[in-house]
Amino acid sequence: MRNFISTKALLPLLLLLHLQFLFLYHVCSDTPVSSAPMEKAEQEALYMVIQGFVGEGWNVSGLYPDPCGWTMIQGVSCDLFDNFWYITDINIGPVLENSLECSPDAKFTPQLFELKHLKSLSIFNCFTSTSHQPTTISSQNWDKLAKNLETLEFRSNQGLNGEIPSIFGQLTNLNSLVLVDNALTGVIPQELSNLVHIKRLVLSGNQFSGSIPPSLTTNLTELLIMDLSRNSFTGALPASFGYLTSLIKLDLSHNILNGRLPNELGKLQNLTLLDLKDNLVSHGLPQSLQNLVSLQDLLLSNNPLGGDLVSFSWENLSNLTTLDLSNTGITGSIPGTIAGLRRLRYLALDNNHLTGNVPQKLASLPWLNTLYLNGNNLTGILEFPDDFYKRMGRRFASWNNTNLCYSTVETLSVGHAPYGVQQCKHEQHVNVLSSNPNVGDGDKDQNSSIMASLGFSSSFHEFWWVVLVQEVVVFTILILML
Numbered sequence: 301m302r303n304f305i306s307t308k309a310l311l312p313l314l315l316l317l318h319l320q321f322l323f324l325y326h327v328c329s330d331t332p333v334s335s336a337p338m339e340k341a342e343q344e345a346l347y348m349v350i351q352g353f354v355g356e357g358w359n360v361s362g363l364y365p366d367p368c369g370w371t372m373i374q375g376v377s378c379d380l381f382d383n384f385w386y387i388t389d390i391n392i393g394p395v396l397e398n399s400l401e402c403s404p405d406a407k408f409t410p411q412l413f414e415l416k417h418l419k420s421l422s423i424f425n426c427f428t429s430t431s432h433q434p435t436t437i438s439s440q441n442w443d444k445l446a447k448n449l450e451t452l453e454f455r456s457n458q459g460l461n462g463e464i465p466s467i468f469g470q471l472t473n474l475n476s477l478v479l480v481d482n483a484l485t486g487v488i489p490q491e492l493s494n495l496v497h498i499k500r501l502v503l504s505g506n507q508f509s510g511s512i513p514p515s516l517t518t519n520l521t522e523l524l525i526m527d528l529s530r531n532s533f534t535g536a537l538p539a540s541f542g543y544l545t546s547l548i549k550l551d552l553s554h555n556i557l558n559g560r561l562p563n564e565l566g567k568l569q570n571l572t573l574l575d576l577k578d579n580l581v582s583h584g585l586p587q588s589l590q591n592l593v594s595l596q597d598l599l600l601s602n603n604p605l606g607g608d609l610v611s612f613s614w615e616n617l618s619n620l621t622t623l624d625l626s627n628t629g630i631t632g633s634i635p636g637t638i639a640g641l642r643r644l645r646y647l648a649l650d651n652n653h654l655t656g657n658v659p660q661k662l663a664s665l666p667w668l669n670t671l672y673l674n675g676n677n678l679t680g681i682l683e684f685p686d687d688f689y690k691r692m693g694r695r696f697a698s699w700n701n702t703n704l705c706y707s708t709v710e711t712l713s714v715g716h717a718p719y720g721v722q723q724c725k726h727e728q729h730v731n732v733l734s735s736n737p738n739v740g741d742g743d744k745d746q747n748s749s750i751m752a753s754l755g756f757s758s759s760f761h762e763f764w765w766v767v768l769v770q771e772v773v774v775f776t777i778l779i780l781m782l
């Protein structure tokens with residue numbers, strides 16, 4: 301009923317909007333979009349570039365005689381400068397059904413560097429063949445794009461190898477450099493330290509090696525997102541990370557980084573994600589991390605970190621939702637202060653050397669949906685309420701703590717007793733040890749809410765939404781005109 305009325309009420313408004321569109325359409329069509337000219341050289345360069353990616357099978361110039369006008373190329377945007385059309389954006393790759401796809405022998409054409417107003421270049425899933433002749437990123441001419449290029453992305457190009465060309469250091473107007481899931485190798489060139497206005501640096505999922513250059517972290521002080529995950533970076537984190545005070549997300553997971561975490565990390569007041577899992581970081585949690593008051597996700601699992609939890613002011617990290625210290629060699633007891641992290645959803649302390657009792661207060665964390673304590677040497681009595689075990693199910697794990705038993709006031713239905721934990725001797729009614737045989741380590745990570753690695757550009761998708769909306773509007777106008 302309500303829907304009916306509101307739709308009815310909206311109808312005149314919708315009609316009005318459409319009329320307005322028609323009016324605008326007529327006004328605008330006095331000066332058709334394609335009337336603005338395009339330099340012959342710019343147009344030819346575009347054809348060569350596109351042809352290089354999509355292959356000789358397409359006659360690009362025949363299909364798109366007016367690429368900034370009535371025959372817009374999917375993924376290509378233009379803008380007017382001094383009454384001439386110039387190319388500003390090129391997005392290559394299978395994003396929509398009708399978008400341009402690369403041919404197996406896709407290649408860069410040198411004419412790319414003649415598109416002097418190019419602001420954004422994105423190559424997605426294009427150089428995919430690993431058997432074909434290897435493709436590398438051109439090591440020259442990028443300086444010709446330096447004045448305008450702001451976004452540069454190479455994503456999911458398994459056939460793209462070689463190193464980051466040092467000439468990228470001349471792209472000083474770049475605010476986003478994303479090189480994700482390619483087959484790039486080598487070290488981070490020192491020259492990238494010149495990209496002083498860069499906001500996002502994402503190099504994850506390649507085969508980069510060497511250490512993180514201190515000059516990079518000294519100079520790129522406007523960085524908001526740094527993701528170097530899933531590579532082979534070595535060495536310790538330089539103290540100059542402390543200069544990256546704008547940083548919101550820092551993902552260095554799945555590398556071979558070692559040494560101690562620098563105290564200077566504590567200066568990153570806006571940091572919400574610190575992900576260092578699967579590295580060789582040691583020497584414990586620096587006290588200074590207590591200053592990371594914005595932190596939501598702290599992920600340090602699978603590092604020989606060591607140290608303990610008791611000397612750390614957990615209560616200062618009041619926005620923490622994920623704390624992953626699984627398999628980090630930590631010792632000592634679980635401090636009750638962890639139960640002061642009221643927003644905690646995911647707490648993994650499994651496979652460490654923790655001793656002592658399990659704080660009962662953990663059960664009162666309102667959002668907690670995962671708690672792993674298995675594989676420690678925790679002792680005493682688990683005194684969580686029965687509805688806690690019911691609520692958590694297999695996302696509560698405490699097996700392999702030999703001297704731990706559970707106590708319950710009610711008789712737990714068999715399926716909800718904590719798996720692999722004995723009921724305390726003095727109140728043992730039922731043997732629940734083998735009551736839940738399907739639970740195992742393998743399930744552990746499936747429902748964890750840890751975010752995936754960063755760096756997926758939303759602008760890429762936004763672009764296509766804009767295209768889609770435009771298409772719908774044009775279509776509606778045409779229908780109405782008939």
Ligand SMILES: *[C@@H]1O[C@H](CO)[C@@H](O)[C@H](O)[C@H]1NC(C)=O
Nearest residue numbers: 356358359360361362363365
């Ligand atoms: C491509 O199309 C243009 C215009 O239709 C035509 O002049 C040209 O010969 C075509 N080229 C090829 C290789 O078919």
Ligand SMILES: *[C@@H]1O[C@H](CO)[C@@H](O)[C@H](O)[C@H]1NC(C)=O
Nearest residue numbers: 490491492493494496515519
């Ligand atoms: C750091 O940036 C400055 C410009 O702000 C530049 O002159 C210097 O060369 C850069 N340092 C490195 C190591 O690239």
Ligand SMILES: *[C@@H]1O[C@H](CO)[C@@H](O)[C@H](O)[C@H]1NC(C)=O
Nearest residue numbers: 544545546547568569570571
């Ligand atoms: C941290 O974030 C706040 C709020 O977004 C902002 O005002 C502040 O400038 C940021 N600090 C730094 C060092 O970028």
Ligand SMILES: *[C@@H]1O[C@H](CO)[C@@H](O)[C@H](O)[C@H]1NC(C)=O
Nearest residue numbers: 587588590591592613615616
């Ligand atoms: C932790 O918080 C308390 C009170 O909010 C404050 O006094 C203390 O300085 C903080 N410690 C750190 C290391 O930020």
Ligand SMILES: *[C@@H]1O[C@H](CO)[C@@H](O)[C@H](O)[C@H]1NC(C)=O
Nearest residue numbers: 569570592593594595618619
């Ligand atoms: C904690 O999160 C809340 C809500 O998301 C936000 O308003 C607040 O600024 C955050 N606190 C810090 C210190 O970042």
Ligand SMILES: *[C@@H]1O[C@H](CO)[C@@H](O)[C@H](O)[C@H]1NC(C)=O
Nearest residue numbers: 653655676677678679702703
């Ligand atoms: C667990 O701690 C007890 C003492 O509390 C000790 O005897 C035992 O060896 C420890 N077990 C392991 C596996 O560390």
Ligand SMILES: *[C@@H]1O[C@H](CO)[C@@H](O)[C@H](O)[C@H]1NC(C)=O
Nearest residue numbers: 675699700719720739740741
């Ligand atoms: C406990 O640890 C042993 C070896 O340390 C392992 O074989 C077993 O699967 C673990 N889990 C349970 C539930 O016993």
Ligand SMILES: *[C@@H]1O[C@H](CO)[C@@H](O)[C@H](O)[C@H]1NC(C)=O
Nearest residue numbers: 693694695743744745746747
């Ligand atoms: C994950 O969550 C879904 C729905 O919340 C549930 O159906 C599924 O059984 C859970 N899987 C595990 C392994 O806990």
